[in-house]
Amino acid sequence: MTRYAVEVRGVHKSFGNLEVLRGIDLLIRRGEVTVILGPSGSGKSTLLRTLNHLEKVDRGLIQVGGQPVGYRLKGSKLHELREREILQQRTRVGFVFQNFNLFPHLTVLDNVIEAPISAQGRDRKEVEAQARALLDRVGVSDKIDAYPRQLSGGQQQRVAIARALALRPAVMLFDEPTSALDPELVGEVLEVIKQLAGEGTTLVIVTHEIGFAREVADTVVFMDAGLIVEQGPPGDVLDNPQHERTKAFLSKVLQ
């Protein structure tokens, strides 16, 4: 096994004529917290989505836990996996969306236990017990039988985090998890993520919360126009940026 949880090598991706990823190389160590920053349109969300094959890459190789994502590597050829195998792979990667995407017709508990039962074939009793523990951990144990629309945005996002964790993923991906929240609800979601960071889960977080990045990140990655411009410990990238574009971005955001 490699010591990297996520390996991205030479990744290119275009939407029509627009090349949104123009050769990305990124290695993420096990148990590390990586925060990806960058102006909108820089390709950071697309990069995150390629990590669990929600977007197919045009060129390059992505590996999670040492296994190519979406493909089987044979010699110099990548053989497309079948949909069922891709779905199986995704259960090892938790994904938290900007808009939560909870299932509105299912209760909080049913949202959390759905995938472990149907995708991993685990025992319902065991999954329910785990779900209750997770919901307790993210602080919504009193809303177990509520429907998502009866919850605040912050509570919904915390349920979504519990739902992703229920699969016991090796890596958790967060796509701007607080961007759709009212300012006073941002803190409670960041608190939960911080807690995960402290427990040694491998996290990759796309966010605009610079203060949060400084606090939890082991590595900050700055992207612009489909390329990684700069990466390193938050102390280096945020306080002493080397690149002009990083400086320009930070000066705008930190005003």
Next chain:
Amino acid sequence: MTTIRTAHAPPGVPAIDARADLHIDPEDLTVVKSRHPWRWVAAATMLVLVAMFVNGLVTNPGWDWPTFAQYFTAPAVLKALLLTIQLTVYGSVLGFALGIVLAVCRLSKNPVLQTVSWTYIWAFRSIPLIVQLLFWFNIAYLYQTLSLGIPFGPSFFEFNVNGVISGMTAAVLGLALHQAAYSAEIIRAGIISVDSGQLEAAAALGIPRRRQFFRIILPQAMRAILPNAANEVISLFKGTSIVSTMAIAELFYQVQVVYGRNGRVVPLLMVATVWYILLTTVLTIGQYYVERHYAKGAQRALPLTPWQQIQRKMTTINAARQESSFGGVR
């Protein structure tokens, strides 16, 4: 210009008393409801018209209610009603089952399935139902035998078409195939109305494909599908009367037979009409509760049932009455 100062003005700056120029305490003000005399006039006119209509139903001997009563529950009529219900159930169930398949095909990434589904819907929406029914009824002119076997190769079983496709089968087949084309579009509309983030979340969680559809997408699509689907079932229920042209003894055919014999056209048409109304009412009530079931989670609280609404209304009226009787004392 006046300067507006808030109550939280800094110390030393006097706050403005917002009630200084008001003679009464604003919290003591009461609301006098506005009167709507024209509403009363309109309501009275309507009630007179309704009364005239009901009076006509009762007093006009042309309605011939005794004959109506005699045939309303006659065994022949009930048997025909049962057949009408059967045609509706088979037509709806088979129609919607095929409709789901067609809708999924149209939304699939496979261009052949897409095209076949599109063509089916195009064809069956283009052909009038009655023409299609007559085709099925006369299918034996085109194909004398049906055989089961290898395409373009040898066959294992052979059926005589006339033996397999009776009038009833032709009717069910025609209704179901016609219904499928419309159902497919209704189901497709429902599916594409579900937020694409739902499918993405289901895929990100690794939920198996079939489960994604039946557990995540379809229950949410049902909210958009149901009102239209209920429309279709109701319209099919009445539409079954079209198979009377093929001499199938459903409700409408049966009353025609009776009034052909005894000449009492109006009361017998009323027999059919009242049955159609009664069963449509049952379907409508059913629709309400099924829709309510699928509304779970869509609103913060489930809508009240009509009965609960009446109870709540009564409570508010009683409360208002008590308040007004106390009003004099106050």
